[in-house]
Amino acid sequence: MKPLYVIKIGGNVIDDPENLKSFLSDFSALKGDKILIHGGGKIATKLSRDLGIKAKLIEGRRVTDGETLKVVTMVYGGLINKNIIAALQNDQCNAIGLTGADGNFIRAKKRPLVEVYSEEKGAKINIDYGFVGDLDDTSVDSEALYKLLEAGFTPVFSAITHDGKGQLLNTNADTIASVLAVSMAKFYETSLIYCFEKAGVLMDVEDESSLIRSIDPPYYHELKRQGIINEGMIPKLDNAFEAIKQGLKEVCIGKSDSLSLLNEHNFGTRLTK
Amino acid sequence: MKPLYVIKIGGNVIDDPENLKSFLSDFSALKGDKILIHGGGKIATKLSRDLGIKAKLIEGRRVTDGETLKVVTMVYGGLINKNIIAALQNDQCNAIGLTGADGNFIRAKKRPLVEVYSEEKGAKINIDYGFVGDLDDTSVDSEALYKLLEAGFTPVFSAITHDGKGQLLNTNADTIASVLAVSMAKFYETSLIYCFEKAGVLMDVEDESSLIRSIDPPYYHELKRQGIINEGMIPKLDNAFEAIKQGLKEVCIGKSDSLSLLNEHNFGTRLTK
Incomplete structure (x- = not known):
């Protein structure tokens, strides 16, 4: 099978024009088939503020109401996505x-009411998260995406999905990247790449040079046991190893400015089988 | 050759949710291959106003400055386009x-400075129209679009183009529809459809029942000679007959709510060879 890179970038790349x-x-120079997934960043927050739309929180959880959905559709699906496309076309991608x-590439289900305990009350x-879409293993039409890739196009997804019944939904970009990568694994030797603010998984979170090059499940277990893995990283890594179990070749986590090292298998931390 | 419908809608359809x-x-029910092109409408004007962005006019001509380009990219390319897509998916299109x-489907050239006589001065x-893109007969990659259509997708274009060097541009939707339709005529028996606020070309502009069903060039000449064609319609019709000369099967002009009559050749006014 041919290799495929599914690469996710977030606000730390998008908000910095030079970095982006x-x-x-x-990304354009990367050899092989590839798919980009981008999150939002501060532009949506700024536009909401300029329009007087307040972030809606229920019990500390962010809720996507109708006005917020409009803003993310404009900013993620329009402004950010189309400027990325124009830049990639300039780079011959x-x-x-x-x-x-x-x-109909990614069909989500509107999140049902979630029961939580309210300290206040x-x-x-029941929390209604609003127009938020959750994914499952049937969400991605991998065959249609495969055809698009084989036709020579490089798909770039913003983190907007739909329910198939006319409703757009806001979906977590990390989740899209992971579910999409796993779905594509039947056609490609698929690597999932998360660009984030650190060089990768670090032995010492304060020291970028303490990068761990490669982690397999037994080593991950050991690192967790010794308390070396940063608390905040554990859900991300748990999800990554779960995705690997479901058929990915690897998950790589590293800094966006090292992406050119990906073809030489030298990008950030590689999580493997 | 198979038939292809290239259909353009404007603000009068987009601004009315029920009508849209x-x-x-x-549109979904229409048999055969089809491409939709949509203009903007009042949403972009409203968003500009809410953000305190003033429409920039030089000598009465509308100019697309950087802030306006951002707004149209968000509204046309994001909000309107993606809501249309979600609705069409719900209709099994x-x-x-x-x-x-x-x-890289439509590559435009940024409009050069245009010399005009200023009454005031x-x-x-020289007028700089800003981020406005003009098209010529090499602008549309008809082969790539053909592949997309043959793969079973229905393309829906907002009126945003690019210059291939990383810059998005604002382009007139009528022009996109016409240039795109002419470019596709080498692959399809192509009809260009303009949805507008009237039933079609009327003998009496005040009387919707005075619709002229069909016009060929000699009849057009005669209608113009008799002063029957409304002044404002003449540039539109001149362009339409020019596009027919360049290979279109027909140009149809009519009301969006009659689109279902298109398959029976009964939609608005047909301009033919």
């Missing part, structure tokens, strides 16, 4: 910008 | 939302 530009050049609604309450 | 919804159902940058001045 050089990342997109590296034949990119095509998509949401999950386009081509001293009772259980 | 029923139009999109009719496998739509894919695009700008000209996506897949009593002299010739």
Whole structure:
């Protein structure tokens, strides 16, 4: 099988125009088939503020109401996505910008009410997360995406999906990347790449040179046992190893400015079988 | 050759949610290959106003400055385009939302300075229209679009293009529809459809029942000679007959709510060879 890179970038890349530009050049230069998934960043927050739309929180959880959905559709699906496409085209990468609604590539389910205990009310309450879409292993039309890739296009997804019944939904970009990568693993030797603010998984979170090059499940177990893995990283790594179990070749976590090292298997931390 | 419908809608359809919804159902039900091109509408004007961005005019001509380009990219390329896609998917139409940058489908040239006579200054001045893209007969990658259509997708374009060097551009939706339709005529028996606020070309502009069903060039000449054609319609019709000369089967002009009559050749006014 041919290799495929599914690469996710977030706000730390998108919010810095110089960083984004050089990342997109590296992305274009990457050999092999690839898919980019981008999150939002501060532009949506700023637009919401300019329009007087307040972030809606229920019990500390962020909720996507109708006005917020409009803002993310404009900013993620329009402004950010289309400027990324124009930049990639300039770098000779034949990119095509998509949401999950386009081509019905990613169909989500609107999150049902979630029961949580409210400290304030001293009772259980139901939280309606609003227009938030959750994915499962049937969400991605991997065959249609495979055809698009084989036709020579490089898909670039913003983190917007739909329910197939006319409703756009806001979906976590990390989740899209992971579910999409696992779905593509039947056609490609698939690597999932998370670009984030650190060089990778570090022995010492304060020291970027303490990068751990490679982690397999037994080593991960040992690192956790010794308390070396940063608390905040554990859910991310648990999910990554779960995705590997479901058929990925590897999950790599590293800094966006090292992306050019990916073809030489030298990007950040590699999580493997 | 197979038939292809290239259909353009403008603000009068987009600004009315009920009208848009029923139009999109009719569009989905249309038999044969089809491409939708949509303009903007009042949402972009409203967003600009909410953000305190003033429409920039030079000598009465609308100019697309950087802030306005951001707004149209968000509204046309994001909000309107993606909601249209979600609605079409609900109607079982496998739509894919695009700008000209996506897949490099429509490459424009930034409009050069245009010399005009300024009444105010009593002299010739150069107008910079800003981020406006003009098209020529090499702008559309008809082969790539053909592949997308043959793969079963229905392309839906917002009126945003790019220059291939990383810059998005604002392009007139009528022009996109016409240039794109002419470019596709080498692969399909192509009809260009303009949805507008009237039933079609009327003998009496005040009387919707005075619709002229069909016009060929000699009849057009005669209608113009008799002063029957409304002044404002003449440039539109001149362009339409020019596009027919360049290979289109027909150009149809009519009301969006009659789209379901298109398959029976009964939609608005047909301009033919």
